[in-house]
Amino acid sequence: MDNRLQEFEKGHKAFQRIKFKQSKERFKKLVDEGQNPKALFIGCSDSRVMPAMITGSKPGDLFIVRNIGNFVAPYKPDADYHATASAIEYAVSILEVSDIIVCGHSHCGAIESLHKNIEATSENIHTVKWLELGKEAKKVALLAYGNADKETLLRYTEKISVVYQLDNLLTYPAVKKRVEEGTLYLHGWHYHMEDGDIEYYDDDNYEFKPLSQNSEG
Numbered sequence: 001m002d003n004r005l006q007e008f009e010k011g012h013k014a015f016q017r018i019k020f021k022q023s024k025e026r027f028k029k030l031v032d033e034g035q036n037p038k039a040l041f042i043g044c045s046d047s048r049v050m051p052a053m054i055t056g057s058k059p060g061d062l063f064i065v066r067n068i069g070n071f072v073a074p075y076k077p078d079a080d081y082h083a084t085a086s087a088i089e090y091a092v093s094i095l096e097v098s099d100i101i102v103c104g105h106s107h108c109g110a111i112e113s114l115h116k117n118i119e120a121t122s123e124n125i126h127t128v129k130w131l132e133l134g135k136e137a138k139k140v141a142l143l144a145y146g147n148a149d150k151e152t153l154l155r156y157t158e159k160i161s162v163v164y165q166l167d168n169l170l171t172y173p174a175v176k177k178r179v180e181e182g183t184l185y186l187h188g189w190h191y192h193m194e195d196g197d198i199e200y201y202d203d204d205n206y207e208f209k210p211l212s213q214n215s216e217g
Contacts, residue, residue, distance in 0.1 A: 069110030
């Protein structure tokens with residue numbers, strides 16, 4: 001094996017030797033009965049953000065989709081390739097999850113890129129196009145915090161972007177139908193890498209609040 005991947009090989013052996021054995025019955029049950037996740041988690045591909053770790057979830061709990069910027073493209077009724085859209089449809093219509101979490105995070109490279117002038121080339125054309133999904137969040141952030149320091153502007157952009165992705169979720173017929181029926185609930189989260197805290201979007205008061213307080217309540 002490539003020396004650069006030796007640490008992953010060692011990690012896998014440790015997993016087999018310890019963690020897999022500890023949860024062997026759970027894994028067997030997941031194989032025999034199939035998956036029945038509690039929620040669809042839409043997060044960023046950032047290597048520093050680990051959905052299972054920050055939620056304390058176990059195998060089978062989360063159906064996870066990760067992409068650049070934890071963006072959700074609006075629904076398009078065409079026959080093109082739509083990876084995130086396909087995962088949303090599968091989670092909502094096949095797995096019938098009860099909740100969808102869109103989780104942004106601090107120091108997000110995608111959000112920071114929104115505030116830079118990046119020209120499209122043959123090597124980044126898909127990324128530049130994908131970042132257009134954050135344009136509206138950028139506009140609102142500049143209106144609200146355009147004169148603030150960089151970090152304040154970026155943190156606000158990260159949070160308001162999550163709200164826009166929740167709006168985009170409602171353009172999916174299956175999502176909209178189940179939300180209106182009261183069988184599906186949407187949640188917007190923002191994870192702080194500095195201290196491990198998560199804030200949730202309170203759509204009644206239009207603000208982000210500590211998730212720990214919500215859980216206690």
